[in-house]
Amino acid sequence: MSPDEEAAEFAALYASRSAALMRYGYVLTGNRHDAADLVQEAFVRLRLAWHRVADRANAEGYLRTTMVRLHISWWRRIRRERLVGRVPESVTEDAALREVGDDQDLWSALGRLPVRQRTVLVLRYYEDASDHQIADTLGISEPTVRSHALRGLRALRKSWIPTAAIPTAVAVPQRVPEER
Amino acid sequence: MVEQELSRTLHDRAEAAGPVPGDLSTILSTARRRRRRRAIVPAVAIVLAVALVSGGLGVAWWDRSPYTGLAPASKVSPSPLGPAVGKARPPAANAPVRPADKVWPEAVIRMPTTDPTGAKAHPITMLDSTHVLVSAETSFQKQSALRMYDTKTRKFSAITDLNPIGDLHDYYPQDFANDDRTVVWDADGVDSSGHHVVQFLAADLSGGHKRLLASIPGSLSVTELELVDHKYVVYSEPLHGGVYRVPLGGGSPQKVAGSTGMFLAVWPWASDVNGFAGTDRKTTATLRNLVTGDTQVVHDPGTTFWDCVPSLCVGDAGTDASVVVDGPDSHTAAPDYVRLTDYFVLNRFVDAAYDDGKVHNGGWVHGDNGRKTYTGKSLPHLLWDVKTGTVATYPLSRDGAIGLSHHSGMLAWHDPDHAGQQIVLDLAAVR
Numbered sequence: 241m242s243p244d245e246e247a248a249e250f251a252a253l254y255a256s257r258s259a260a261l262m263r264y265g266y267v268l269t270g271n272r273h274d275a276a277d278l279v280q281e282a283f284v285r286l287r288l289a290w291h292r293v294a295d296r297a298n299a300e301g302y303l304r305t306t307m308v309r310l311h312i313s314w315w316r317r318i319r320r321e322r323l324v325g326r327v328p329e330s331v332t333e334d335a336a337l338r339e340v341g342d343d344q345d346l347w348s349a350l351g352r353l354p355v356r357q358r359t360v361l362v363l364r365y366y367e368d369a370s371d372h373q374i375a376d377t378l379g380i381s382e383p384t385v386r387s388h389a390l391r392g393l394r395a396l397r398k399s400w401i402p403t404a405a406i407p408t409a410v411a412v413p414q415r416v417p418e419e420r
Numbered sequence: 421m422v423e424q425e426l427s428r429t430l431h432d433r434a435e436a437a438g439p440v441p442g443d444l445s446t447i448l449s450t451a452r453r454r455r456r457r458r459a460i461v462p463a464v465a466i467v468l469a470v471a472l473v474s475g476g477l478g479v480a481w482w483d484r485s486p487y488t489g490l491a492p493a494s495k496v497s498p499s500p501l502g503p504a505v506g507k508a509r510p511p512a513a514n515a516p517v518r519p520a521d522k523v524w525p526e527a528v529i530r531m532p533t534t535d536p537t538g539a540k541a542h543p544i545t546m547l548d549s550t551h552v553l554v555s556a557e558t559s560f561q562k563q564s565a566l567r568m569y570d571t572k573t574r575k576f577s578a579i580t581d582l583n584p585i586g587d588l589h590d591y592y593p594q595d596f597a598n599d600d601r602t603v604v605w606d607a608d609g610v611d612s613s614g615h616h617v618v619q620f621l622a623a624d625l626s627g628g629h630k631r632l633l634a635s636i637p638g639s640l641s642v643t644e645l646e647l648v649d650h651k652y653v654v655y656s657e658p659l660h661g662g663v664y665r666v667p668l669g670g671g672s673p674q675k676v677a678g679s680t681g682m683f684l685a686v687w688p689w690a691s692d693v694n695g696f697a698g699t700d701r702k703t704t705a706t707l708r709n710l711v712t713g714d715t716q717v718v719h720d721p722g723t724t725f726w727d728c729v730p731s732l733c734v735g736d737a738g739t740d741a742s743v744v745v746d747g748p749d750s751h752t753a754a755p756d757y758v759r760l761t762d763y764f765v766l767n768r769f770v771d772a773a774y775d776d777g778k779v780h781n782g783g784w785v786h787g788d789n790g791r792k793t794y795t796g797k798s799l800p801h802l803l804w805d806v807k808t809g810t811v812a813t814y815p816l817s818r819d820g821a822i823g824l825s826h827h828s829g830m831l832a833w834h835d836p837d838h839a840g841q842q843i844v845l846d847l848a849a850v851r
Contacts, residue, residue: 254444266437267430279440280447287448346422346429365423366430379590380608381616381638397422 250290254283257300264304267362268311270351282306304367305377308359312378349396357392360385508732508744508752509809517757517774520803520831520845523812527849531569533834533842535576539564542821544596545828546846547625553598555582563593566603566623579603580623585632587612588619597645597653597827601625602668604633604645604653620653620666620673634666634673644825646687656684656694663690663710676710686767686826688712691728705733720745729764729826732806736761742772744806758804758811765803766829766847774802774813805850814845 241249258279265275282303286293293299350358356378363369363377371389375382521528531552535541539556542563547553550572556565566579580603584591588609596605604622611617620633633653643658652665654676663679666672682690688711693702705725707716718725718733723743725735733745742754742761754761754772761772800813815833823830829847 251444258440258444262440263434263437267434272438275437276441280442283444284448346425347433350426350429361426362430365427366434379592383638384616393422393426396426 246290249296250287253299257303258283261300261303261307264366265307265311267366268308268359270358274311278307278310279303281310308363308377309379312355312359346396353392353395357388357395360388361392361396364389507750508746508806510752511755511758511804511809511811513755515811517802517811517813520812520814521843523810524845524847524850526851527846529571529844529846530835530838530841531571531574531844533840535567535569541567541569541576541842543569543830543832543842543844544821544823545598545830546848547598549849552844553579553596553603555593555596566596568625577627579625579627580630582607584609584619585621585630586619586635588617595643595645595825597647598625599647599650601650602647604647604668606643606645606655622653622668631670633668633670636673644684644827646684646827648687654684654687656682656690661692661694678708678713679710682706682708682710684826685729689730691733693725693728693733718745720749720751723751726761727763729767732764732767734761734764734770742770744770746806752806754804758802761804763824764826765824766827768805768807768850769824769829769847770804770806771824772802772804774800774811803847 261279261282262272262275265278266272269275269278285306286299286303293302350361353361359378360374363374364371369377371382371385374385378385529552531543531554532541535554535556537556537558539558541554542557544553544555547568550570552569552571554567554569554576555563556567558564563582565581567576568579569576582593582605584607588611591607591609593605593607596603598604601624602622603625604620607619607621609617609619615637617635617637619635621630622633623630643655645653645655647668648654648665651668653668654663654665655673656663661679661681661683663676663682663684664673665676666674679690681692683692683694685691685707688709689707690710691705691707693705702725703719703723705718705728707718707728707730708714718728720733720735720737720743723735723737723745725733725745727734731746735743735745737743737751737753742758743751744754744761745751757775759773759775761770763771765771801815802811802813804811814831821830821832824847829845831845831847832842835841835843
């Protein structure tokens with residue numbers, strides 16, 4: 241394959257998959273800025289190695305793995321995984337997000353999780369990855385994956401009240417003391 | 421139920437992500453320019469070094485010799501922890517919040533971003549006022565060697581490699597600790613049977629004598645190490661607590677009596693509070709001296725605790741209100757802009773986030789010189805010096821390093837004004 245053909249093939253990959261990868265980056269990071277950085281850096285790295293990539297049918301898998309490892313790596317420098325509240329952008333910042341009908345509390349609670357817990361939950365519930373696949377991707381053991389997932393879900397359960405479970409204001413009948 | 425809702429929320433949110441900004445050609449050309457600029461830096465530096473040496477200043481700025489040819493490190497003394505802080509001082513309610521390197525210039529040093537082999541040089545901690553313990557990152561996420569950087573001579577020297585002892589793969593050194601003679605570290609790896617193992621290793625700060633202290637099954641992930649009395653390395657089990665010690669002469673980890681459910685604070689103190697362990701936020705914190713058995717119980721009505729060190733606990737009192745509890749019936753509340761307080765650094769600083777209620781443009785904030793600084797997330801990071809009440813922000817750079825712990829107060833980020841240099845902030849040097 242000539243260099244021009246390779247470039248065209250790579251451009252086609254970007255055109256067809258960058259939007260999906262942006263969505264993936266967005267749920268990983270919680271904001272567009274970091275999501276875009278992840279996608280762009282992953283494509284840059286793949287482009288540099290493109291002539292050596294034998295399994296181009298699996299290029300998207302390579303990109304996704306690169307993105308999640310970059311995401312962990314950029315945060316790995318923080319020795320202590322810290323909670324960063326309000327990570328997801330506010331829904332008031334973007335009209336498109338106003339149309340989202342999901343649970344804002346749950347999204348916010350997800351943003352407050354440490355990065356590894358959040359990443360494991362995204363891989364599990366967005367990518368539908370098995371614990372074995374997650375362990376391979378993150379370079380950790382399956383028990384550690386389960387531990388992160390367990391702790392993340394537990395934190396979400398603690399801080400999240402299902403929208404349907406929030407009672408609306410109703411008149412509470414006054415209790416009448418029993419006559420003795 | 422939360423699992424189903426989480427899946428739905430993630431997929432719904434993803435649909436609102438929008439397109440990647442920029443077309444492919446722009447992204448690739450920008451990356452090429454960035455890489456080319458990086459490649460030019462060493463050449464410029466070599467010319468500069470030659471010019472300076474020939475001018476008689478004797479400054480060895482850059483050394484292209486291979487790792488094995490570097491001079492051995494000399495012994496140094498560790499930085500002492502400062503005295504305990506008494507009453508915590510709150511930040512001013514409307515103080516201007518400035519970058520940490522401007523607030524504490526006496527704590528700033530500069531050093532190259534790469535070592536003589538071209539590996540990224542990530543500062544870990546100051547060994548004394550002029551020597552920096554550095555890890556060399558040769559490839560993606562791979563810390564491959566320990567170096568020492570001398571800020572006076574501007575030379576790197578070799579301490580040891582960080583390769584596994586034995587046949588391990590997917591091997592990642594995690595945390596480091598040192599005294600005046602020895603550096604120790606733990607590393608997670610996978611053996612030939614596919615089992616995860618943790619290795620505890622040590623080397624002499626004078627260079628070499630790398631040895632395996634202990635190897636245990638499992639994965640320790642992020643935990644904090646401390647060297648005690650030239651005899652032991654101590655650490656906490658990161659998920660469930662329990663403080664363990666490994667003899668520096670080698671041997672299996674032994675659980676320290678009375679440490680069940682406790683996390684290492686500053687030896688010999690441990691506490692049952694550790695927000696990073698995913699434990700429930702506690703309304704009562706217990707600090708225990710694991711040598712004498714002395715116990716302090718800290719309770720502050722309405723406060724849930726996140727982290728404790730001897731004589732101080734940090735926590736939340738109601739929504740987003742951050743406090744430091746510094747004695748019975750005594751707490752110091754931070755102003756509203758100090759958010760998400762989480763961890764003590766060197767018994768003096770609280771790591772937190774800065775939130776003035778404004779949107780910070782997806783991770784970029786304006787510095788006091790008008791320059792924009794990348795923070796990595798939407799809230800800039802902030803340090804609260806509870807000894808003086810001073811606050812300062814710091815950038816979270818992808819190419820920088822953050823070594824904030826109970827024992828280490830090291831921050832580093834690339835110097836935007838000097839290519840190839842990084843700004844290193846040693847909080848232990850703050851007056």
